[in-house]
Amino acid sequence: MLIYEYKLNGSHVQYAALDEAMRIVQFIRNKCLRLWMDERGISKNDLQASCAVLAKEYPFVSCLNSQARQASADRAWFAISRFYENCKTKKPGKKGYPKFQHDNRSVEYKQTGWKLEPDGKHICFTDGCGIGRLRLVGNKKQSISAFPIKQIKRVRIVRRADGYYCQFSVAAQRKIEHISTGSVVGIDMGLKVFYADSNGQTVENPRHYRKAEKRLKRLQRQVTRRQKKSANRKKARKHLANACLKVQRQREDFARKTANALVSSHDLIAYEHLQIRNMVKNHTLAKSIHDAAWGQFLGWMNYYGAMHGIEVVAVAPHYTSQDCSGCGRRVQKTLSTRTHLCPQCGLVLDRDENAAKNILAKALDRTLGHRETDTRRSVNASGQTASTRLSARETGKRAG
Numbered sequence: 001m002l003i004y005e006y007k008l009n010g011s012h013v014q015y016a017a018l019d020e021a022m023r024i025v026q027f028i029r030n031k032c033l034r035l036w037m038d039e040r041g042i043s044k045n046d047l048q049a050s051c052a053v054l055a056k057e058y059p060f061v062s063c064l065n066s067q068a069r070q071a072s073a074d075r076a077w078f079a080i081s082r083f084y085e086n087c088k089t090k091k092p093g094k095k096g097y098p099k100f101q102h103d104n105r106s107v108e109y110k111q112t113g114w115k116l117e118p119d120g121k122h123i124c125f126t127d128g129c130g131i132g133r134l135r136l137v138g139n140k141k142q143s144i145s146a147f148p149i150k151q152i153k154r155v156r157i158v159r160r161a162d163g164y165y166c167q168f169s170v171a172a173q174r175k176i177e178h179i180s181t182g183s184v185v186g187i188d189m190g191l192k193v194f195y196a197d198s199n200g201q202t203v204e205n206p207r208h209y210r211k212a213e214k215r216l217k218r219l220q221r222q223v224t225r226r227q228k229k230s231a232n233r234k235k236a237r238k239h240l241a242n243a244c245l246k247v248q249r250q251r252e253d254f255a256r257k258t259a260n261a262l263v264s265s266h267d268l269i270a271y272e273h274l275q276i277r278n279m280v281k282n283h284t285l286a287k288s289i290h291d292a293a294w295g296q297f298l299g300w301m302n303y304y305g306a307m308h309g310i311e312v313v314a315v316a317p318h319y320t321s322q323d324c325s326g327c328g329r330r331v332q333k334t335l336s337t338r339t340h341l342c343p344q345c346g347l348v349l350d351r352d353e354n355a356a357k358n359i360l361a362k363a364l365d366r367t368l369g370h371r372e373t374d375t376r377r378s379v380n381a382s383g384q385t386a387s388t389r390l391s392a393r394e395t396g397k398r399a400g
């Protein structure tokens, strides 16, 4: 699935209609949740069926396209099934019992209720919400009209601080010819530098939030100073939301570009499997960790890795910064020790580079190990594994 995003351009009346559609979605989702809470043994189908009941009971619900109503019920079911899943797998900590929503910002249409104009620059929503015809503003190079309408599976409208956006999910694959460079790399992500790789290169941490922090704080103060429910408070809140959105976009942009650059220039990338959720519990570091956006970066790296068809390997983080990458001796050091100094082989390296080398070694160990067992398996592959063959021989002996 590919996502194409455009900004929507329309009148205030149309924006109000969009907000109304979003409120209906929230209403249906919450009603479905209520139904699930009140009655036992509610299934996904029951929720789907309740959409029709709701539409009869409340006239405003019937304004929304029927498939969009179903998509709202699906959302409720998604929250419920995630809760079930967490309970079943006994996930540690909170299980995420579904909550009623009060700030829904999106509405999702499936394949009806909208019409894309042939020029690919306008979309018209044809259901009873009265949204009408909106202009699509976006990158001229990415044209949604290039795809057959049948391939557009979902149309989602999202409200952000600076306006309304339309996302098309297209059933298509993006293929990229990976130009093999033969180079492999291990990266050690940190707070001092964004990452250090096993070749001694580093990428600076941009710290978008830290840079904007002063401004954000001032805007936040302005919001709290204004009188509640006043027009000025609304305006101040809008300024704050826009500033936050900017930081969010800068982070996303950085994560994406860095990941893409790394993937397109290597054939294998190894990184440390971090428990970001646990690390954030350390409050003195939480802000910096969030700001570094490792999660987004890893997400994009795996995405691009799959697209390029290269290996992106996560290794266990144990002792990667303590062990010597030259001889393997464990050299204890505190967080503030920035240099690795091995008493056994005399290796002197930057702490992060040493860690990155260890991460790469771990990954190569593992992937080579996997490959060996793979080939061994294929040699024996006559539909039987070693153990079944053994037992077959044994039973043969017994029978004979």
Ligand SMILES: [Zn+2]
Pocket: 324, 325, 326, 327, 328, 329, 342, 343, 344, 345, 346, 347
């Ligand atoms: Zn050593």
